[in-house]
Amino acid sequence: MIKSVFVLILGYKDINNVDECIRSLLKQSYKSYKIWYADNNSNDGSVDYIKKNFPSVKTFQFTDNSGYAGGNNKLIKKAFTDKADFCLVLNADTKVDKYLLNNLVSSYEMNSIKHKVGLVQPAVMLYDLPNKINTIGNVIHYLGYGYCGNYLTEKIPKLDRQIVSASGTAMLISKDYYKAVGLFDEDFFMYNEDQNYSWRGLLKGYKHFLSVKGKIWHKYSFSKNKNKMYHSEKNRLMIIFENYEKLTLWKLMPIIVINEILMIVYSLFTGWFHLKLKSYFYILKNLKTVKKYREAVQSTRIVDDKVVFENFESRLDFKVMNNVLIKLFVNPFYIYYNKFVLM
Missing domain, CATH: 3.90.550.10 (Spore Coat Polysaccharide Biosynthesis Protein SpsA; Chain A)
Structure with a gap:
């Protein structure tokens, strides 16, 4: 049928x-x-x-x-x-x-x-x-x-x-x-x-x-409007805090902090710093909900992070955001840290 x-x-x-x-x-x-x-x-x-x-x-x-x-x-x-x-x-x-x-x-x-x-x-x-x-x-x-x-x-x-x-x-x-x-x-x-x-x-x-x-x-066109940056940033952080295992989060924490500092600097130069702060306040305000989703995901998963992590990208390589600083400095560091997490 x-x-x-x-x-x-x-x-x-x-x-x-x-x-x-x-x-x-x-x-x-x-x-x-x-x-x-x-x-x-x-x-x-x-x-x-x-x-x-x-x-x-x-x-x-x-x-x-x-x-x-x-x-x-x-x-x-x-x-x-x-x-x-x-x-x-x-x-x-x-x-x-x-x-x-x-x-x-x-x-x-x-x-x-x-x-x-x-x-x-x-x-x-x-x-x-x-x-x-x-x-x-x-x-x-x-x-x-x-x-x-x-x-x-x-x-x-x-x-x-x-x-x-x-x-x-x-x-x-x-x-x-x-x-x-x-x-x-x-x-x-x-x-x-x-x-x-x-x-x-x-x-x-x-x-x-x-x-x-x-x-x-x-009918797609890439947009970096400020509202998109706010939702993308709060959602990105919720994703990693809900879906990674505890050990993976501990391994990633130094680069997460470094990455957040870079994003804060970027937001200052591009005019949406207040929305970057708003994304943090949203997560803090909804911490119980984030924890609830995390518990639901972690209690029903059957695949370890290492299996999933191997399929994730270690460099930022999206054409419309091609930046010489990302290419020369940020990506090599991300790639190196990726290898550390997989150890």
Whole structure:
């Protein structure tokens, strides 16, 4: 029997994106799928537009904005309650290949023969540069940074391959993964939720995959706005304090402190020092919640940090943040310290 896929699109001021996204989804060759769209309290008219132009799409108008994590969690819970076998979490600012769902489900099933498959993502290409890669699997740096893998390159592998972190732009979630790992951490609100969700799966023995034949195009542009820096920094720190074992944290503590000093200096020079401080205050204020999540992760993990750590990146190598100081001084130190932790 064909497995059912619920495509979940969470929009926020996406009135100008939904038409192309949904039209591309309606052309899918896959035979058993539904499309759900929710507006995350932006009230931009997208729900009314979809009701009028795409009556087969189920719509939701959320009355509060609980971020990427909270909004998608509402959809994921409802979809699996409604008998979905898979959920495809998809950004609204995308268009998809007509064989996307076929290829994602096929990759999941084929790789499940040999592996405990977690998340599956397609090749995410850039909308404005359709032959250039947005991400074919995100990178996790051992200090909690996450960024797009193979950004702005063109070469896609010929075969499916394991990835460390699936991109939240488009990730296929199975019912098995949902039952074992749960939902996105809503304290993140936005940014890094996909990274944390992937990491928690790794700790439970799952392997994430790139489906090389699955393809979408994403209207992506890298942003360093101050709000993003705040959420990214608080979430990065929560990730490492919740997911690493105690011994690993003790080994990492000197470089964590050094890295925080560097980030504070960077924030002073780039005008968001107050938000860097705000990220610390957020964690201190929510320390009980962080500890609760840490206890939940550590009590259910089955994989040691060393196994996971070996797959993390030791250098910062994201093209849009290429900096000579990082290349000449910071990265060599990070690489050296990485070897110490693995000893």
